[in-house]
Amino acid sequence: MDTPALTGGRAxxxxxxxxxxxxxxxxxxxxxxxxxxxxVAAVTVTVDGRRCEVLLKLEGHNPGGSVKDxxxxxxxxxxETAGTLHPGDTLVESTxxxxxxALAFIARARGYRFHAVVDPHVTxxxxxxxxxxxxxxxxVDSADExxxxxxxxxxxxxxLCAADPRYVWTDQYGSAHNPLAHYATTAPELDAQAGGRLxxxxxxxxxxxxxxxxxxxxRERRPGVRIVAVDVAGSVALAGRPAPRLLTGIGSSQRxxxxxxxxxxxxxxxxxxxxxxxxxxxxxxxxxxxxxxxGAALAAAAVVARDHGLSRVACVCPDDGRKYEGSLFNDxxxxxxxxxxxxxxxxxxxxxR
Ligand code: PMP
Numbered sequence: 001m002d003t004p005a006l007t008g009g010r011a012x013x014x015x016x017x018x019x020x021x022x023x024x025x026x027x028x029x030x031x032x033x034x035x036x037x038x039x040v041a042a043v044t045v046t047v048d049g050r051r052c053e054v055l056l057k058l059e060g061h062n063p064g065g066s067v068k069d070x071x072x073x074x075x076x077x078x079x080e081t082a083g084t085l086h087p088g089d090t091l092v093e094s095t096x097x098x099x100x101x102a103l104a105f106i107a108r109a110r111g112y113r114f115h116a117v118v119d120p121h122v123t124x125x126x127x128x129x130x131x132x133x134x135x136x137x138x139x140v141d142s143a144d145e146x147x148x149x150x151x152x153x154x155x156x157x158x159x160l161c162a163a164d165p166r167y168v169w170t171d172q173y174g175s176a177h178n179p180l181a182h183y184a185t186t187a188p189e190l191d192a193q194a195g196g197r198l199x200x201x202x203x204x205x206x207x208x209x210x211x212x213x214x215x216x217x218x219r220e221r222r223p224g225v226r227i228v229a230v231d232v233a234g235s236v237a238l239a240g241r242p243a244p245r246l247l248t249g250i251g252s253s254q255r256x257x258x259x260x261x262x263x264x265x266x267x268x269x270x271x272x273x274x275x276x277x278x279x280x281x282x283x284x285x286x287x288x289x290x291x292x293x294x295g296a297a298l299a300a301a302a303v304v305a306r307d308h309g310l311s312r313v314a315c316v317c318p319d320d321g322r323k324y325e326g327s328l329f330n331d332x333x334x335x336x337x338x339x340x341x342x343x344x345x346x347x348x349x350x351x352x353r
Contacts, residue, residue, distance in 0.1 A: 005353070006039035008193040011061055018125070018322075020064065020105050021132020028109035031063040035073050036185045038062060040193045040314070041288050045302045046350035052305035053312050054298060055198075056288065057190055060320025064102040067186070067318040071209055072102035074181035075170040076110065085168050087111045090136075092160050093170045094153035096206075096248045097126035098319055103170065104133035115167070117156045119149030121248055125323040146234070147244045148253035172207050179258045182213025190214070190314055191222065200226035200308070202268075202301040202315040204293035205237045206249060208256030210316060215263030226308065227264040230293075230300040232275070238267050246337055247272050249318060250293035268300035275299060277342035279321065279328055286353045289321035292328055302348040 020028065038061045043054050059067035079085035090113040093103055100116040107114035115136040118127070122139070130137050138160075140152040161167045172178050190201065201218060203211040211229050218225040234243030235251030238259060245251050272292070279295035282288050290298070294317030301315045327333045334340040 006041050006058070009037045009039035009061065009189065010034065011039050018129065020101075020129060025109055025111075028105055032073065032106055032109050034063050035069040036062065037189065040190070041286075042353070043282065043286055043288070044352050045298075045305065045348040047302050047306040047348045050306070050309070052302070052310055054301050054305075055190070055194055055312075055314040056290065056294070056298065057186070057193075057314060057316045058288070058290070058320065059316060059318050060289065060291070060322070064098075064105050065319055065323065066098035066102065067210060067316065068098040068102040069106075070181040070185055071172060071178050072099055072106050072170070074177040074184075075172065075175055076103070076106055076112075078175060078177035078180075079168060079170065085112065089113070089166045089168050090115050090164070091170055092117065092157055092167050093172060094150065094157050095172070097122050097323075098249060099172055100135065101126055101129050101133075104130050104135040107135075108133050115160060117153045117160075119143075119153060121149070123248065123323050124326060144253065146242045146253065148242070150253045172209065173254070174257055178207060178209035179213035179216065182210045183217050184213075186210065186316070187214040187217030190316075191217070194312070194314055196222070197312060198222070198225050198314050199310040200228055200301070200304055200313040202228040202230060202297045202304060202313060204230040204250045204297045204316070204318065205256060205259055206252050208237060208259030210318070212256075212258035212260070212263050214316070215259075219263060226266075226304070226310075228300060228304050229259060229264045229267045230297050231267055231269055232272055232296060233269055240269070245272070246339075247275060247292040247296075249291065250275075250296055266304075268303055270296040270299050271345070273339055273342065274345045274347065276328055276334065276339045277345045280342070281346060281351055283321060283329075285351050290317040291319040291321055291324055293318050299347050306347075
């Protein structure tokens with residue numbers, strides 16, 4: 001299939017993040033200057049006989065491969081501006097992967113060390129990128145009763161900071177510089193790429209930074225735009241009851257501190273099966289690669305278009321499918337996790353470019 005038409009922003013020629021470990025500090029610093037300004041691709045979904053154009057904001061085109069490049073850069077700049085971070089200090093963060101890769105690459109470019117506290121759900125692809133970028137990596141192994149590791153990861157971050165005064169926690173869960181990244185860059189880019197004509201923006205939630213930043217921007221500038229939060233069953237990021245989850249990136253085992261009620265209109269819960277089926281369908285029908293949280297957002301966009309009779313919406317696709325070849329795009333993995341039978345799970349009848 002030929003390459004999908006991308007509009008606006010800068011398309012990255014390939015999976016840059018897989019080569020990051022081989023680049024010099026100067027080359028990495030140049031890539032820091034290329035964070036953001038991602039392209040969009042338009043697809044059309046048909047739901048109940050009605051067509052809706054969905055703009056996919058393809059965050060996989062960031063140099064570190066995900067939306068978290070924006071967050072990482074904003075967190076680091078916030079600490080630099082506050083005078084809390086000095087050359088040679090060690091940044092530390094609890095991360096499921098994407099923020100880790102982003103921080104590792106920015107830290108290396110800027111002369112900081114980086115210590116990632118991850119858990120066994122981290123993908124092999126992310127783990128090797130972290131190591132190639134010289135990050136120290138701790139894999140915590142004590143899960144809570146639902147198989148989540150967040151509490152253990154945060155405990156380890158606190159221990160590391162207490163033991164060494166040169167450790168600085170970026171704190172993606174609480175720093176105002178997380179939502180600010182999306183208020184200042186992701187949202188205005190999307191607004192401009194859509195020619196100011198969006199009816200809704202659909203965003204998957206983990207820390208809630210992306211949702212809160214985009215939500216605040218549109219509330220202030222275009223209050224008519226519907227802001228939709230997307231979560232998965234088992235996540236308590238917005239409400240919900242805790243249960244085991246498989247997809248990385250979307251959902252959380254703690255409540256989002258950023259996603260306050262005033263910043264969005266509704267939450268759509270998407271099953272992991274629907275998210276996976278949507279990811280595969282987009283790739284098959286359009287050649288566009290998105291990850292699981294982007295699949296969840298696109299599925300939710302179809303539901304929202306149907307419920308509110310919308311014809312032009314956007315959704316954020318936080319990363320692309322390249323780092324999920326061993327899971328989301330692997331038939332054996334899908335079968336082992338009960339995610340291989342997609343009959344009746346798609347919320348749209350057709351999807352085209
Ligand atoms: N999807 C993916 C793939 C992610 O890595 C993240 C960030 N963990 C999100 C969605 C959610 O973003 P946020 O933390 O801003 O809510």
